[in-house]
Amino acid sequence: MDSNSKKAIRNIEDEDYIPNLSYDSVIFGFNGEQLKILILEYHNTGLFALPGGFVKRHESLDDAVKRGVLERTGLDKIYFEQFHTFGSLTRSDSDVMKRILLGNSFDLDTNKWMLDRFISVAYYALINYDKVTLKPDLLSDSINWYAIDELPPLMMDHEKMVDKALNVLRNNIEKKLVGMNLLPSKFTMKQLQQVYEAILGENLRRTTFQRRILGMNILERHEKLYQGKAHKAPYLYSFK
């Protein structure tokens, strides 16, 4: 299956990939205060997109996502979760793909499989963006974090993907926070509230938030966090 290594570097061999199937990733970054999304800009096109890619014939879908995101962003060992497969007839745009291929000096003929219809499996991840160094890949001018309310216009149905990912995240915020390791294993109520506020995109009242969260019975209370005035020390919590 790997007899194509002699061909020009500016081809992505269609024999190596499953046709008509791609993936895209919504990578949420959070640094304790702000929620951002990772966006690529393609060379010479002015097109902004979610990091995505294709699935090799001999790799699992999950491995393709890990490989692709590592190659395209430099991010390793991210915990991804699938949230939806986008399969409408109108989502693919061969003109957009042409611009990307031409903008990167790809040959249109040998790469025409990329102009076909693609059904795309979308994944999301939630990471601490202070801890990563990004590197754009060959195809991209830049890769950057954008605040969720300041995204550039995204190509094809990528804005729909972001909306859906945000919805899934917001609707399952308790479950996701436990799995995603965004907080230290013990945290204060204030830290937890900051995560909620960033993800939900709104300010919450401290007393209401605290009552709601404690009522959910998902937290275990530990010792107090002493720093500064002892009588004001907040309790530490962990997820049960």
Added chain:
Amino acid sequence: MDSNSKKAIRNIEDEDYIPNLSYDSVIFGFNGEQLKILILEYHNTGLFALPGGFVKRHESLDDAVKRGVLERTGLDKIYFEQFHTFGSLTRSDSDVMKRILLGNSFDLDTNKWMLDRFISVAYYALINYDKVTLKPDLLSDSINWYAIDELPPLMMDHEKMVDKALNVLRNNIEKKLVGMNLLPSKFTMKQLQQVYEAILGENLRRTTFQRRILGMNILERHEKLYQGKAHKAPYLYSFK
């Protein structure tokens, strides 16, 4: 794209379909008491499977699922929801597909695209099985409801699909019940408890269940349902 109508009926034309991509459906049936799943048995193979199929090049993924399930089960106008795309390298089994094709007198050569690797988008639905009449398709001996704790052994990764669908359903039971129209628009606490018990697969204590549900603040209380002794009439509820 439809130039193949003269060919033998026992071919499914590969040019018509997106290669390497299929769907499968976990159709939960509920009649107010028991939760069951719809299972097909393939002709002359002894193989049991979830209803599934392929996506045509010129139809959306969602439309393919609707069309396929209608053709294969006679079920129309079901509300489906995607829950996961299965993309492991080991999930496809060309021997199983060969048995199905041979058991149905398909020609292996012209249908060999079906022996390839498939990534499968899985959907689930929740319907009232008292209200449907099933009809098996050409490929299948029978199509039947099986109680979730009495399923026959399923082919390939279809048991994994059922487990995952059940998990999603159980973890989101409140949200799903609202969307799935399993209950009449106004229902009693007892009816609601029966749905929960069937989906969760366990008996619940009436008082605990009632307190938990009312605490969720998802129900609106209406008039009493008078039948028999008036002083025992239960309240009717609807989802907010």
